[in-house]
Amino acid sequence: MIPLDQVLVFSGILFALGVYGVLTRRNAIAILMSVELMLTAVNTNFIAFGVFHRPSLAVGLVFAVFVITVAAAEVGLALAIILRIYRQRTTANVDEVDILKW
């Protein structure tokens, strides 16, 4: 039997790694990958709670399905935006993309 708290510790470590990646990386694609790590950690939490608490309702699993859906949409849009920015500025470095800054 895998205890619930071990799964939660695992996803906590994953989420912290994602936060670290988002803060340190400068390439927009690398930041996007770190966001994916955080989403995976959240998904693991949803599934763990869905399995361990009231499995008859399957609420955690349905939420995980929605998280996967939104993450797929987010990746598609974000990569299109990154490609567009790269075409205009020839860089994917988020420090140099400051068009919206006054």
Added chain:
Amino acid sequence: MLSGFGPVSAFWLLAVLAVGSALMVVVARNLLHAVLWLILHFVAVAGLFLLMTAEFLAMAQVLVYVGAVGVLVLFAVMLTPSPWSENTEGRLGGVAVLLGGCLAAVLIFVAARTPWAQVTAGGFASTAQAIGRALIGRWALPFEIASVLLVVAMIGSIVLARGED
């Protein structure tokens, strides 16, 4: 949830693999290597979902993340050259280590110290059936909204990536 020596050791193996590959995603200089580590991470997490008796989500994880997201990110890395030089770390390194460490400490503390009301004989016989019933029953409206969101994201990314002409 499966029990016994095999699943528990498999859980530890997959957890170490997932955390290790996630660490490599965050610290790898070469962006291409980071994408490959990310794909390995997704596969390990899919194995963990399978261990938690969520086999439908494990399949969805492999299909959507490994298949679609991994290939898409790989495409983006290939289409934006110089992935080696632009992946340097920013000025926030020390702050990020501090913040990430504090966040991990808080999350681990909460996860370990809270007395979770845990079902001992949990687990599903078949998650696909349970998810299917939930999606066409109680969660039908969010399900339809999610499909609209996917269409909007698809059209939006086509318009964005296509260019002016």
